[in-house]
Amino acid sequence: xxxxxxxxxxxxxxxxxxxxxxxxxxxxxxxxxxxxxxxxxxxxxxxxxxxxxxxxxxxxxxxxxxxxxxxxxxxxxxxxxxxxxxxxxxxxxxxxxxxxxxxxxxxxxxxxxxxxxxxxxxxxxxxxxxxxxxxxxxxxxxxxxxxxxxxxxxxxxxxxxxxxxxxxxxxxxxxxxxxxxxxxxxxxxxxx
Numbered sequence: 589x590x591x592x593x594x595x596x597x598x599x600x601x602x603x604x605x606x607x608x609x610x611x612x613x614x615x616x617x618x619x620x621x622x623x624x625x626x627x628x629x630x631x632x633x634x635x636x637x638x639x640x641x642x643x644x645x646x647x648x649x650x651x652x653x654x655x656x657x658x659x660x661x662x663x664x665x666x667x668x669x670x671x672x673x674x675x676x677x678x679x680x681x682x683x684x685x686x687x688x689x690x691x692x693x694x695x696x697x698x699x700x701x702x703x704x705x706x707x708x709x710x711x712x713x714x715x716x717x718x719x720x721x722x723x724x725x726x727x728x729x730x731x732x733x734x735x736x737x738x739x740x741x742x743x744x745x746x747x748x749x750x751x752x753x754x755x756x757x758x759x760x761x762x763x764x765x766x767x768x769x770x771x772x773x774x775x776x777x778x779x780x
Contacts, residue, residue, distance in 0.1 A: 598631065599649040600677040600775050603658055604704055605640030606749065606761035607670050614668050616640065624661045628654075636770055640670075641763070643774040649676050652707050671759035673704035677775035684772045687765075688728050689737045700765035701742055703734035703749065708758040717755055720746035734760070 603625070608616040618635040621642060625633040630644040646654055651674040658672045675683070683702055689695060705712060714729045721727070726737040727747055734752060738745040742764065749760045763771070 598645040598647060600632075600643065600645050600777075601649070601651060601654060602675050602677070602680050602771050602775050603640075603642045603644070603655065604673045604675075604761050604763060604771075605642075605658070605662070605670050606672070606706070606759065607668075608640045608662075609638050614666075614670070616662070616666060620665075624665060625658065628657050628661060630654075634774060636774060637767065639763075639767075641767065641771055643771065651676055651679070655707060671706045671761060673706045673759075673761050675704065677772075680768070680772045680775050683733050684768060686730055686733075687735050688730070689726055689735050692726065692737070695737060696739070697765050699737055699739045699741070701736040701738060701762050702765065702768045703736060703752060703760050703762040705732040705734070705752075705756070706759035706761065708732060708756070712756045712758060720751070722746070736762070 608614045618638060621640065622633045622635055625642055625644050630646050633642060633644045635642050655672040655674040658674070659670060663669050687700065689700060712729060714727065719727055722740055722745060724739040725745060725747065728735045736747055738747065742762070749762055752760050
């Protein structure tokens with residue numbers, strides 16, 4: 589009798605879509621977004637909130653290729669182009685653990701955000717950039733993640749996706765720290 593080996597687990601990834609369901613523009617219901625991911629062959633597809641956050645399993649950990657495939661599916665089925673940042677579960681945990689702004693004194697996590705760069709062609713840097721920092725704001729770039737602290741609120745900062753896209757020449761999408769934490773937990777197998 590042939591023995592059955594251990595079940596091979598598929599890598600878990602997180603996709604974060606920029607520019608859907610914002611102020612009634614580019615609507616995309618989460619059940620449809622789950623379906624688009626499933627149509628691409630992804631499994632155990634779960635969404636978080638209505639802003640385009642998806643946790644899924646895939647046959648490979650190739651985040652860049654998965655991001656391109658999701659962008660193409662949304663364009664084909666919904667008719668609009670979006671940017672999609674995809675990170676592996678391991679990369680999401682590294683984002684959570686690597687936030688240098690958490691070490692600042694008197695940091696209130698509700699004002700922390702992570703801006704995810706979408707497939708930069710080369711390493712990005714904030715060196716030489718004049719950042720339009722308001723009182724108390726901080727920005728730190730580590731790899732493909734910008735850590736932001738916006739004590740006046742993200743809606744009031746000039747450190748927006750558009751600002752960084754223009755200055756760094758790469759698409760970007762931002763999530764508040766509570767969402768980053770929730771996505772990391774989901775990607776590690778936490779409750780849905």
